[in-house]
Every structure is written in structure tokens, then in C-alpha cells.
Amino acid sequence: DDIMAYARNVVEKEIEKHAADGLARVDYALGSGGAAVVKHSEPYVVGKGNWWTSMRNGVHSDADKMLRPSFGEPGQCFPLKGSSGFVQIKLRTAIIPEAITLEHVSKSVAYDRTSAPKDCRISAWLRRVHDQDLEVHTEKRFLLAEFTYDLEKSNAQTVTVLDSAVSNIVDTVRLDFTSNHGSPSHTCIYRLRVHGHEPEAVSVMAMHLS
Amino acid sequence: DDIMAYARNVVEKEIEKHAADGLARVDYALGSGGAAVVKHSEPYVVGKGNWWTSMRNGVHSDADKMLRPSFGEPGQCFPLKGSSGFVQIKLRTAIIPEAITLEHVSKSVAYDRTSAPKDCRISAWLRRVHDQDLEVHTEKRFLLAEFTYDLEKSNAQTVTVLDSAVSNIVDTVRLDFTSNHGSPSHTCIYRLRVHGHEPEAVSVMAMHLS
Amino acid sequence: DDIMAYARNVVEKEIEKHAADGLARVDYALGSGGAAVVKHSEPYVVGKGNWWTSMRNGVHSDADKMLRPSFGEPGQCFPLKGSSGFVQIKLRTAIIPEAITLEHVSKSVAYDRTSAPKDCRISAWLRRVHDQDLEVHTEKRFLLAEFTYDLEKSNAQTVTVLDSAVSNIVDTVRLDFTSNHGSPSHTCIYRLRVHGHEPEAVSVMAMHLS
Numbered sequence: 001d002d003i004m005a006y007a008r009n010v011v012e013k014e015i016e017k018h019a020a021d022g023l024a025r026v027d028y029a030l031g032s033g034g035a036a037v038v039k040h041s042e043p044y045v046v047g048k049g050n051w052w053t054s055m056r057n058g059v060h061s062d063a064d065k066m067l068r069p070s071f072g073e074p075g076q077c078f079p080l081k082g083s084s085g086f087v088q089i090k091l092r093t094a095i096i097p098e099a100i101t102l103e104h105v106s107k108s109v110a111y112d113r114t115s116a117p118k119d120c121r122i123s124a125w126l127r128r129v130h131d132q133d134l135e136v137h138t139e140k141r142f143l144l145a146e147f148t149y150d151l152e153k154s155n156a157q158t159v160t161v162l163d164s165a166v167s168n169i170v171d172t173v174r175l176d177f178t179s180n181h182g183s184p185s186h187t188c189i190y191r192l193r194v195h196g197h198e199p200e201a202v203s204v205m206a207m208h209l210s
Numbered sequence: 211d212d213i214m215a216y217a218r219n220v221v222e223k224e225i226e227k228h229a230a231d232g233l234a235r236v237d238y239a240l241g242s243g244g245a246a247v248v249k250h251s252e253p254y255v256v257g258k259g260n261w262w263t264s265m266r267n268g269v270h271s272d273a274d275k276m277l278r279p280s281f282g283e284p285g286q287c288f289p290l291k292g293s294s295g296f297v298q299i300k301l302r303t304a305i306i307p308e309a310i311t312l313e314h315v316s317k318s319v320a321y322d323r324t325s326a327p328k329d330c331r332i333s334a335w336l337r338r339v340h341d342q343d344l345e346v347h348t349e350k351r352f353l354l355a356e357f358t359y360d361l362e363k364s365n366a367q368t369v370t371v372l373d374s375a376v377s378n379i380v381d382t383v384r385l386d387f388t389s390n391h392g393s394p395s396h397t398c399i400y401r402l403r404v405h406g407h408e409p410e411a412v413s414v415m416a417m418h419l420s
Numbered sequence: 421d422d423i424m425a426y427a428r429n430v431v432e433k434e435i436e437k438h439a440a441d442g443l444a445r446v447d448y449a450l451g452s453g454g455a456a457v458v459k460h461s462e463p464y465v466v467g468k469g470n471w472w473t474s475m476r477n478g479v480h481s482d483a484d485k486m487l488r489p490s491f492g493e494p495g496q497c498f499p500l501k502g503s504s505g506f507v508q509i510k511l512r513t514a515i516i517p518e519a520i521t522l523e524h525v526s527k528s529v530a531y532d533r534t535s536a537p538k539d540c541r542i543s544a545w546l547r548r549v550h551d552q553d554l555e556v557h558t559e560k561r562f563l564l565a566e567f568t569y570d571l572e573k574s575n576a577q578t579v580t581v582l583d584s585a586v587s588n589i590v591d592t593v594r595l596d597f598t599s600n601h602g603s604p605s606h607t608c609i610y611r612l613r614v615h616g617h618e619p620e621a622v623s624v625m626a627m628h629l630s
């Protein structure tokens with residue numbers, strides 16, 4: 001009886017986690033939550049038509065696919081040209097980042113996984129919106145994580161932020177990938193999530209005063 | 211062995227229920243099933259642009275979000291201005307209502323849950339479409355349920371219809387909320403579902419003849 | 421302890437399968453993977469408006485709904501007029517087909533299941549795109565499967581390809597249904613999936629040379 005109650009409990013917990021976006025962690029890079037892709041390397045577009053006709057303010061219309069759940073569907077990704085490139089994301093709000101999740105399509109339904117990113121680097125900073133002229137000079141960039149996306153592990157892979165970056169407030173995150181898993185033509189980003197917490201009012205003030 | 215078979219059985223049942231819209235109950239307020247929001251209090255819209263440009267026949271284009279699954283995504287809701295308001299829904303067809311489910315976003319992925327509705331009241335009636343001039347006079351309204359949405363419970367909360375309303379046929383349901391969980395600016399409705407069954411042909415006839 | 425570890429393992433495996441499109445099998449008919457409906461019998465459209473205004477190149481705008489996940493939602497289907505009809509699908513790429521899955525909406529959330537297809541027949545062939553004038557003469561059609569969709573079984577029903585069709589390469593699949601589960605007006609196709617594998621480069625060459 002105890003075992004059966006335990007089994008049912010495990011099931012309910014796991015399904016709850018699955019239903020809560022798979023990880024049950026808040027994602028500050030979620031598109032429907034207000035985050036947006038603001039800059040990226042050249043997109044990869046198949047078929048006729050010029051990719052720049054799908055651009056708006058320098059961002060391709062497919063870019064936001066990487067800020068939305070894929071629900072296990074192949075194709076629900078943002079494809080970038082070549083085996084290296086980058087994507088820059090404005091978060092929903094300024095946060096203290098704790099972890100990053102990079103997700104590709106599940107092995108069991110993928111047609112081909114050579115387009116998965118491999119060597120990745122995540123950096124972040126806080127834009128100084130009130131000092132736009134000085135932006136480049138005043139914002140301080142942090143390296144949040146460096147990792148390799150592993151095709152043998154679970155398709156959503158979470159890395160913890162480096163100690164050196166802990167407790168900094170950021171509102172912009174950038175993924176640079178320097179290699180992929182074999183495709184010479186393109187690299188697909190299915191989803192990038194940014195986990196963390198919002199700073200307490202007092203620490204925001206401290207930061208502004210310092 | 212029995213225990214293992216039992217465990218597997220529990221898992222399969224629970225996943226089936228999860229896959230069947232989370233509750234495995236028919237929803238007569240589902241948008242893709244033909245239901246629609248027909249009236250609501252003032253919507254809450256952030257950013258520039260006037261909200262009335264997104265209105266069509268008095269209904270905001272975001273209204274139908276509350277008649278669609280959210281799949282655990284924050285932001286997939288219909289936001290209304292202030293801490294009180296209402297939404298009126300034309301069901302897919304006339305039914306005998308049995309229960310109502312009000313759903314907010316899951317605690318584990320929410321940025322903020324102060325916008326969840328709190329004190330709620332559900333009423334319902336049958337529109338007299340053939341007597342449009344007399345509509346207000348001939349339709350009888352029923353109170354289906356009064357309840358408080360509880361942030362500590364599961365995010366989809368189901369209440370049974372009051373005894374006083376049992377076995378009445380209705381095709382329109384209205385949610386009035388008189389408070390929320392703290393947000394002064396807006397209240398988000400993620401999803402409202404209406405469960406019940408369609409009347410037998412004979413009882414529909416009886417009703418029309420009576 | 422062993423039992424508990426086993427229970428947890430079962431749960432994780434089943435949720436992984438559920439998250440991987442329910443079956444954890446590659447689907448070469450998936451719309452977001454590049455497949456498309458290319459031909460079908462007369463669509464069923466409710467309400468005013470003429471159905472042919474929603475046609476483009478002879479294909480209704482709702483047709484691709486049958487090449488997308490339904491996520492348990494009633495209404496996410498392609499409705500065809502009457503109790504018999506057909507749909508023809510160009511696959512993402514040429515494959516050696518192994519199995520077909522026909523899916524209807526889950527019993528527990530359905531308003532009505534009389535519109536489910538019943539007696540079905542799946543055939544397939546390889547289009548000869550380089551010999552368009554001769555197309556009809558040169559392509560060889562294979563019967564992949566004949567089966568009856570059973571309302572009592574799981575809502576996604578998979579049938580294995582007939583021995584007679586095994587190891588043929590095809591890129592087009594056609595579903596013919598000759599009956600449904602009772603609706604006189606229409607038949608709904610929620611989803612058709614085509615499972616199999618891509619031919620090795622060597623066998624493709626062998627085929628072209630032979």
C-alpha cells in the first residue's frame with residue numbers, strides 16, 4: 001500500500017513537472033512572457049525568396065521560435081546559416097541569472113540531429129537604456145557559462161551559471177555557438193531558456209546608487 | 211510483479227489523463243470546439259496603441275486565449291483591467307452544466323501570480339434566439355457556483371455546480387470576479403472550462419413544449 | 421527500494437515518450453517537417469462562405485491540420501464531406517515506410533466521435549518528378565495497409581506496413597476511407613503519421629541505376 005501510494009505520488013509529481021514546461025523552472029527568455037530576440041547572425045532559409053524580406057528591425061520572423069516551447073515537434077526552431085553564429089535576447093525583465101537551458105529536438109522524433117549546436121558560450125549584460133550614447137562603454141559583460149551540447153543526454157540540457165557571474169543583474173543574454181554536430185549548411189536553435197530571480201527592490205536601488 | 215504492473219498502469223492512466231487536456235473531461239467552452247467570448251469588461255493592454263483597435267464586435271482579439279489550452283506557458287491568458295470584471299461565453303451548444311474549471315498558470319513557471327482571480331461567481335442561462343426582442347425578459351439566469359481561486363492548490367481548480375442549478379439547460383456562461391490576488395492593474399484569465407452533458411433529444415423537446 | 425527506483429524509471433520513460441510526440445517515432449508526414457497535403461476529396465465547411473475561397477492550388481487551408489499534433493484538442497482536424505473520401509500527402513522526403521498511425525480525438529474530451537473514419541486503406545508511391553509527362557505511367561503504387569479505426573482502442577492507432585510493400589521507396593502517401601463511425605455529414609481526420617526510414621545512399625543509387 002505504501003509502495004502504491006509512493007508510485008502514484010512519483011507519477012503525479014513527474015507529470016506536474018512535465019506539464020510545467022518540462023522543467024518547472026521560471027524562464028525569463030520566454031517569448032509569451034515578453035522576451036525577444038534582438039540580434040542574430042545570418043538566418044538559414046531554404047527555398048526561393050530572399051531571407052531579408054522576412055526581417056524586421058534586423059530580426060528574422062522565425063527568431064522567436066527559439067523563445068517558445070517546441071512540444072516535441074521537429075522544425076519548431078530558428079535555423080542559422082553555417083556551423084557557428086550567435087543570437088542575442090532581451091529578457092522579460094532584469095534578473096540575477098542562475099542557469100541556462102539549451103534544448104534541441106528529441107532524438108526519438110528527429111529526422112537528423114547534425115544541425116544541433118555543439119560548443120556554446122553564454123554571456124550577459126545589463127543595457128544602460130538611459131545612456132544610449134555611452135552604451136558600449138558603460139555596460140559590463142559577464143560570461144555566464146561555456147558548455148558542449150551533448151546529443152546523448154536529455155534533449156533539454158541545463159547548465160548552472162559560473163561562480164564568477166553569480167549575483168550580477170542582467171537583462172540581455174547572448175548565445176555564441178562555435179560548432180555544431182556536423183551539418184555544413186545550418187544550425188538549429190530549438191529553445192534557449194534563462195532561469196534566475198528578480199532582484200529585490202533594495203538591491204536594485206543599491207546598484208543604482210553605487 | 212503485481213506492484214510493477216500496478217505502477218505501470220498508474221503511469222499510463224495518468225499520462226492518458228494528462229494528454230486528454232489534463233482533466234479528461236469534455237469542455238463545452240473550448241474555442242476550437244465552437245465556443246466564443248461574446249462580452250467582457252475592459253481589457254488590460256500594455257504598451258502603446260489603443261485597445262479598442264483590437265476589438266471586433268465588442269470583443270478583444272485576446273479574449274479567445276481563455277478558451278484555449280495554455281500548455282503551461284505564462285502569458286497565454288486574457289488580461290482584464292483592474293481587480294474585478296467579467297467575461298461572458300457562448301458555449302459550443304446548449305448543455306446541462308455539471309462543473310466549472312478555472313485555470314491559472316502553474317506556480318513553478320509563473321513570474322508573478324498576483325494577477326490571478328480570487329473571488330469568483332459563475333452564472334448561466336439559455337439565450338432565446340428566436341425571441342430576440344424579448345431576450346432580457348424571457349431568459350432565466352442560474353447561479354452555477356461561487357468559489358475562491360486558491361493559489362496553494364493545483365493550478366486547474368474544478369468546482370461542482372450548485373444543487374439549485376442542477377439539470378437546467380444553458381448555452382451562455384458568465385464569470386464575474388470581484389477580487390484578485392493583489393495586482394492593482396489587471397487580472398489574467400488563463401482558461402475557463404465548462405463541463406456537463408448535452409440534453410437527450412426527448413428532454414429538449416419537453417422543454418420546448420412546456 | 422528497487423521497486424521505487426523501477427517505478428520512477430517507468431514514469432520517466434513514459435513521460436519521455438509522451439513528450440516525444442506521444443509515440444517517440446519519427447513522422448515523415450509532419451507538416452513542420454516539410455510534408456504537405458497535395459490533394460483531397462471535398463472539404464466539409466460549416467457556416468456561410470464558400471469552401472472554395474479557402475482553397476489554394478486545390479488544397480483547403482485546413483488540410484495541414486492533419487499533419488500537425490492536436491495536443492488533445494477537439495476541433496484540430498481536417499473535416500471532409502460525407503462518410504468516404506481521400507487525402508494525398510507529399511512526405512518530407514522519400515522513405516522506406518514501416519508503419520502508419522491514424523489518430524482521432526481522445527474519447528474523454530470528444531463531443532461526438534461519429535465523425536471518426538472507419539474502414540481505411542493506405543497506398544503509396546514514388547513520384548517521378550523528372551519525367552512529369554510520363555508520371556501516370558511510370559509510378560508504381562503500393563498498398564501499404566488496410567485497417568479499421570476502432571473507437572474502443574487508444575486514440576492513436578498504428579498499423580505495420582504489409583509484407584508485400586516492405587522495402588519500397590515512396591514519397592507520396594494516400595489515405596482512402598470508405599466509411600466512418602456514423603456521421604452522415606462529414607469525416608474528421610485529426611492526424612496521419614508515416615513512420616519509416618530514409619534509404620541509404622547506396623540503395624538510392626542502385627534504384628536509379630536499375
Ligand SMILES: [K+]
Binds near residue numbers: 069070
Ligand atoms: K521552439
Ligand SMILES: [K+]
Binds near residue numbers: 276280400
Ligand atoms: K490559455
Ligand SMILES: [K+]
Binds near residue numbers: 488
Ligand atoms: K491535428
